[in-house]
Amino acid sequence: AQSVAQPEDQVNVAEGNPLTVKCTYSVSGNPYLFWYVQYPNRGLQFLLKYITGDNLVKGSYGFEAEFNKSQTSFHLKKPSALVSDSALYFCAVRDMERSDMRFGAGTRLTVKP
Amino acid sequence: DADVTQTPRNRITKTGKRIMLECSQTKGHDRMYWYRQDPGLGLRLIYYSFDVKDINKGEISDGYSVSRQAQAKFSLSLESAIPNQTALYFCATSDVTGGDIYNEQFFGPGTRLTVL
Numbered sequence: 708a709q710s711v712a713q714p715e716d717q718v719n720v721a722e723g724n725p726l727t728v729k730c731t732y733s734v735s736g737n738p739y740l741f742w743y744v745q746y747p748n749r750g751l752q753f754l755l756k757y758i759t760g761d762n763l764v765k766g767s768y769g770f771e772a773e774f775n776k777s778q779t780s781f782h783l784k785k786p787s788a789l790v791s792d793s794a795l796y797f798c799a800v801r802d803m804e805r806s807d808m809r810f811g812a813g814t815r816l817t818v819k820p
Numbered sequence: 821d822a823d824v825t826q827t828p829r830n831r832i833t834k835t836g837k838r839i840m841l842e843c844s845q846t847k848g849h850d851r852m853y854w855y856r857q858d859p860g861l862g863l864r865l866i867y868y869s870f871d872v873k874d875i876n877k878g879e880i881s882d883g884y885s886v887s888r889q890a891q892a893k894f895s896l897s898l899e900s901a902i903p904n905q906t907a908l909y910f911c912a913t914s915d916v917t918g919g920d921i922y923n924e925q926f927f928g929p930g931t932r933l934t935v936l
Contacts, residue, residue: 716860810855
């Protein structure tokens, strides 16, 4: 069965520093991986996805993610964090055998001035 | 996302009451989903619909039912609400162009449901 894990409940970084939000996955076939962000009192917003091709995927708001097949990881990164990046981040996975998208438990990112 | 709307935004109800949450979309997508969000658990799929005639159970469908009234409307019902159904509920849509499995989902703003 497909699943995704976000090992950190909370990530704290200082504004201007690089940030990483971790995600590992488990699927039986090729993974299709997604990152979403949730701001307070809002629904989830799509950031980026990996389907195939280049392992480094660029998305919205300066975020990028690196797909690593050997480590079954898809970590979200940003070179320089902003206070406005503070939010709840979700990693999600799909595979060819299932129609649903499985979400991680979420990681709360706090960027301090 | 303003293209996916949910009503009501907040609802407080009592144990045993029947309640309906509604979702409408103007994105023209065929596929619609209902999730619930609980702290520390992420989002879990309740039901999904590939089109008006296709309804499927998700990971946690017990205690819930759905109705797809039209391409644009997908309702979630709690037949007899219980306190552990207190959660944040999200509706989402996705496009099938290019293959649904590759496409991101678009979420509504959520309905916060409290069952006393």
